[in-house]
Amino acid sequence: MISFHKVSKVYNGNSIALEDIDFEIKPGEFVSLVGKSGAGKSTLIKLLIGEEKPTKGRVIFGSYEVNKLEPKELPTLRKQIGIVFQDFKLLPRKNAYENVSFALEVGGRPQHEIEGLVPQVLDMVGLSDKHHNFPHELSGGERQRVAIARAMIHRPAVIIADEPTGNLDENNTADIIKLIAKINEFGTTVILATHNRHVVNLIYKRVITLSDGKIVKDEKKAKYALS
Amino acid sequence: MITNLFRIIKYGIQSFRRNGLLSVATTVVMVLALLVFQGLIVFGVLTDTAILSIQDKIDISVYFKTNAPENEILNIKKSLENVKEVKSVEYVSREKALELFKEKRKDYPIIKKALEELDDNPLLASLNIKAHNPSDYQIIAAFLDNDKFNELTKRVTFTQSRQAIERLTNIVNTAESLGLALTILLSITAALITFNTIMMAIYSNREEIGIMRLVGAPNVFINGPYIVQAIIFGVLATILSLLIAAPILTLASPYISEFIPEMDLSGYFYNNLFNLFVYQLVFGSILAIVSGSIAIRKYLKL
Numbered sequence: 001m002i003s004f005h006k007v008s009k010v011y012n013g014n015s016i017a018l019e020d021i022d023f024e025i026k027p028g029e030f031v032s033l034v035g036k037s038g039a040g041k042s043t044l045i046k047l048l049i050g051e052e053k054p055t056k057g058r059v060i061f062g063s064y065e066v067n068k069l070e071p072k073e074l075p076t077l078r079k080q081i082g083i084v085f086q087d088f089k090l091l092p093r094k095n096a097y098e099n100v101s102f103a104l105e106v107g108g109r110p111q112h113e114i115e116g117l118v119p120q121v122l123d124m125v126g127l128s129d130k131h132h133n134f135p136h137e138l139s140g141g142e143r144q145r146v147a148i149a150r151a152m153i154h155r156p157a158v159i160i161a162d163e164p165t166g167n168l169d170e171n172n173t174a175d176i177i178k179l180i181a182k183i184n185e186f187g188t189t190v191i192l193a194t195h196n197r198h199v200v201n202l203i204y205k206r207v208i209t210l211s212d213g214k215i216v217k218d219e220k221k222a223k224y225a226l227s
Numbered sequence: 228m229i230t231n232l233f234r235i236i237k238y239g240i241q242s243f244r245r246n247g248l249l250s251v252a253t254t255v256v257m258v259l260a261l262l263v264f265q266g267l268i269v270f271g272v273l274t275d276t277a278i279l280s281i282q283d284k285i286d287i288s289v290y291f292k293t294n295a296p297e298n299e300i301l302n303i304k305k306s307l308e309n310v311k312e313v314k315s316v317e318y319v320s321r322e323k324a325l326e327l328f329k330e331k332r333k334d335y336p337i338i339k340k341a342l343e344e345l346d347d348n349p350l351l352a353s354l355n356i357k358a359h360n361p362s363d364y365q366i367i368a369a370f371l372d373n374d375k376f377n378e379l380t381k382r383v384t385f386t387q388s389r390q391a392i393e394r395l396t397n398i399v400n401t402a403e404s405l406g407l408a409l410t411i412l413l414s415i416t417a418a419l420i421t422f423n424t425i426m427m428a429i430y431s432n433r434e435e436i437g438i439m440r441l442v443g444a445p446n447v448f449i450n451g452p453y454i455v456q457a458i459i460f461g462v463l464a465t466i467l468s469l470l471i472a473a474p475i476l477t478l479a480s481p482y483i484s485e486f487i488p489e490m491d492l493s494g495y496f497y498n499n500l501f502n503l504f505v506y507q508l509v510f511g512s513i514l515a516i517v518s519g520s521i522a523i524r525k526y527l528k529l
Binding site: 049051072074075076077078079083089090091092093094102103105106107108110111150 | 443
């Protein structure tokens with residue numbers, strides 16, 4: 001479903017962000033990408049969503065060769081991927097409902113469908129009473145729930161979560177991870193980039209460990225093993 | 228398609244409302260730019276009217292000797308009318324001249340009495356010639372300056388007022404060039420200020436636009452609401468600038484008429500209200516749309 005073939009990314013001709021990355025992710029898998037800051041986790045995600053192009057190698061997502069996509073083709077790819085960020089990346093001038101419905105509206109989904117789906121998903125992430133609140137009126141955990149609702153609203157094949165608990169306290173972290181794990185149980189592939197030991201241990205699934213832009217470990221069921 | 232258009236319009240209106248202060252600031256700058264634009268239109272009309280008014284007062288009068296036969300004068304009139312620089316030629320016969328003279332001085336009994344005592348009409352027949360442009364008078368004067376005409380004519384006023392006409396021609400030409408330069412300069416200034424304001428407004432939204440791209444919004448959903456907002460800025464600013472200009476021009480109108488009697492400024496404004504609205508709307512909206520599109524491309528590399 002997702003595969004990286006001999007992928008390298010070099011910035012400014014000499015700063016190596018990723019080197020010779022080669023792995024595959026099957027549908028329905030839950031993969032944690034772990035590594036210290038600067039290990040290459042975010043760069044890898046950027047390559048997967050087409051925000052950056054690799055210097056070398058191929059990035060495959062389903063039938064797309066992402067590294068060859070033109071900017072105008074990216075929206076089609078991104079509609080099949082739900083992305084959750086550490087800093088939530090919510091639209092500040094839209095309320096919770098509008099942030100979620102926006103992802104469907106730009107995809108051209110009919111209004112009646114949107115009106116049925118959005119409240120359902122917001123209820124599922126525990127925000128049934130916060131539909132009309134703007135991001136600045138929500139707590140960190142609630143904002144991340146809106147971001148997750150937005151990511152899963154169009155039932156994407158993959159959810160990519162880049163340090164989704166980085167700005168949250170312990171209680172909210174556990175809740176968010178449970179929510180992501182639940183999404184995975186329903187069959188959605190999840191790629192979670194984190195350096196949070198507790199989170200990785202809680203999940204106890206496949207872990208790809210990155211260090212200095214290289215894959216140093218790829219284990220089927222693992223705990224956080226980075227020194 | 229229609230659903231998408233409806234959504235784009237909805238986002239544009241929503242964004243305009245929720246951006247609050249930024250929307251107000253952008254609209255105010257556009258109002259100022261449109262007031263400058265409107266001022267230039269009014270200035271153009273004022274100078275044109277003033278120039279026409281002055282030009283209308285210039286003419287060449289050819290006075291004929293008392294013994295010049297009328298048919299010869301009419302022949303000269305006809306040949307003058309064929310000169311392309313000539314706008315109009317008016318023939319004033321000796322009798323007509325006397326009639327006009329009496330009419331003008333009907334309140335002066337001494338002059339009336341003096342005229343009655345004369346045996347013959349002392350006034351001369353004349354041709355009053357108007358040119359299309361002040362610079363054409365020289366050509367007309369040259370046309371009249373030949374032996375055939377000189378035999379019949381007593382005097383041509385152009386030679387006497389030549390310097391004044393030439394000076395006026397220079398003033399008219401300079402006023403036209405200055406007006407054009409001022410229009411270009413102020414239009415560019417107004418356009419640049421508006422352009423900069425809209426660029427700043429979009430620059431402050433760059434993160435939001437980045438998020439839209441990440442959730443898979445096609446370019447039309449990112450550009451579109453800004454174009455809708457640009458049209459809202461244009462319409463609002465046009466209405467506001469006309470509302471501000473109306474009382475100012477109405478108040479200024481009588482003072483302007485004192486200098487240029489032919490100019491009815493408030494009449495011009497209300498008669499051309501629809502045209503002014505359309506010009507400003509087009510100018511304002513194009514300015515906002517072009518600025519917005521450049522800003523989006525520049526900052527977001529769409």
